[in-house]
Amino acid sequence: MEANCPHLGADMSHADIEECDTGVIAVSFSDPPPAKVVSIIPEVAAPTIPREPEPVVPTANPPKTLMDWAVLILNTPDPILKVERTRHAVDLFFTGKLPSVGNKSSNAPKPPDVPLREESFAKNTVDPAKVKSRKNRAVMLHALANIEQWAIDLAWDIMARFGPRHPDIPRAFFSDFAKMALDEAKHFSLLTSRLKAISPSTPYGSMPVHASLWESATVTSDSFRSRLAIIHLVHEARGLDVNPATIERFKKAGDTDTVSVLEVIHADEVTHVTSGHRWFTWICAQEGRNPVTSFRDEVKRCWRGDVKGPFNEEARERAGLTQEYYTDLRGEMGLHDPSEGSKVEKVVCSNSKGLSEGLADLKIEYVP
Numbered sequence: 206m207e208a209n210c211p212h213l214g215a216d217m218s219h220a221d222i223e224e225c226d227t228g229v230i231a232v233s234f235s236d237p238p239p240a241k242v243v244s245i246i247p248e249v250a251a252p253t254i255p256r257e258p259e260p261v262v263p264t265a266n267p268p269k270t271l272m273d274w275a276v277l278i279l280n281t282p283d284p285i286l287k288v289e290r291t292r293h294a295v296d297l298f299f300t301g302k303l304p305s306v307g308n309k310s311s312n313a314p315k316p317p318d319v320p321l322r323e324e325s326f327a328k329n330t331v332d333p334a335k336v337k338s339r340k341n342r343a344v345m346l347h348a349l350a351n352i353e354q355w356a357i358d359l360a361w362d363i364m365a366r367f368g369p370r371h372p373d374i375p376r377a378f379f380s381d382f383a384k385m386a387l388d389e390a391k392h393f394s395l396l397t398s399r400l401k402a403i404s405p406s407t408p409y410g411s412m413p414v415h416a417s418l419w420e421s422a423t424v425t426s427d428s429f430r431s432r433l434a435i436i437h438l439v440h441e442a443r444g445l446d447v448n449p450a451t452i453e454r455f456k457k458a459g460d461t462d463t464v465s466v467l468e469v470i471h472a473d474e475v476t477h478v479t480s481g482h483r484w485f486t487w488i489c490a491q492e493g494r495n496p497v498t499s500f501r502d503e504v505k506r507c508w509r510g511d512v513k514g515p516f517n518e519e520a521r522e523r524a525g526l527t528q529e530y531y532t533d534l535r536g537e538m539g540l541h542d543p544s545e546g547s548k549v550e551k552v553v554c555s556n557s558k559g560l561s562e563g564l565a566d567l568k569i570e571y572v573p
């Protein structure tokens with residue numbers, strides 16, 4: 206899949222961020238346009254049906270293993286509760302209070318095809334190309350927070366989906382990705398805090414978002430190698446390329462607090478690409494494959510269009526991604542067999558509206 210959505214931190218692979226004539230920041234979507242419409246978050250309104258807050262640890266059937274927690278978190282629609290559960294589960298795991306990973310069990314729970322999102326957050330859809338006309342720092346922060354929410358799910362999904370398929374994978378795999386889930390939860394919290402600080406009238410949930418990152422998760426749901434290659438070594442590596450320019454633009458705007466946040470995120474994201482590379486080379490070694498040629502094969506099969514530069518070669522190399530991996534690389538997904546890309550069509554929430562309906566429903570107030 207081609208880059209097509211705004212993104213930051215490591216996961217900011219799909220968008221270019223441009224300085225506009227007005228001096229503000231814009232997120233622009235690269236061509237070719239996305240294969241599918243994406244989710245949009247409408248203006249947040251008070252819930253019509255009062256609900257008891259859900260506890261971090263469910264009272265019925267509390268999770269007993271890391272796999273249980275992973276699937277519970279993937280099935281948690283509320284982003285705040287998702288963050289709280291991530292913090293709690295990772296703390297249990299790293300402090301030895303959750304001794305069992307649970308991936309060797311034949312009863313390991315199955316992850317959902319697409320993580321749940323609250324209906325009010327997912328009911329509209331919009332072509333992400335339309336988003337590019339909305340230009341300011343709040344828009345950028347909102348878009349980045351959305352990606353971090355998906356990134357939390359991606360870290361849990363790779364553990365829940367592929368851990369049971371590789372029962373002999375070392376425990377270090379779960380440590381790496383649990384730490385990644387915790388980082389992404391931190392990034393989400395930091396970005397939503399900055400959004401609230403600079404634009405109280407547009408809290409998280411009030412602007413259009415997209416689900417493009419999960420398209421790549423769906424395309425790679427059958428292969429551990431593909432998942433690591435596309436999500437962690439294409440999408441997250443692209444984040445390393447674009448982060449410095451993003452940071453620079455917030456610097457120019459004098460927003461030093463957001464600059465500090467973005468610098469933390471960038472440092473974390475180098476470690477995420479490192480983890481992706483570590484486990485990609487691990488699985489290649491298990492299967493007697495060359496990691497470089499395997500990576501290039503995966504990109505050709507599961508990606509559409511060029512792997513875009515300019516590249517942050519220094520940050521990529523620190524993560525283990527040398528130039529031979531990505532130079533002159535183009536994805537051919539769907540070129541030879543259009544059905545190869547058909548999985549993407551399943552990504553959009555089943556209750557989503559059509560594109561024009563979604564656009565008509567947009568009520569967004571931006572702070573200049």
Ligand SMILES: [Fe+2]
Pocket residue numbers: 214215216356389441474477
């Ligand atoms: Fe990341």
Ligand SMILES: [Fe+2]
Pocket residue numbers: 213214215216353356388389392470474
């Ligand atoms: Fe992140």
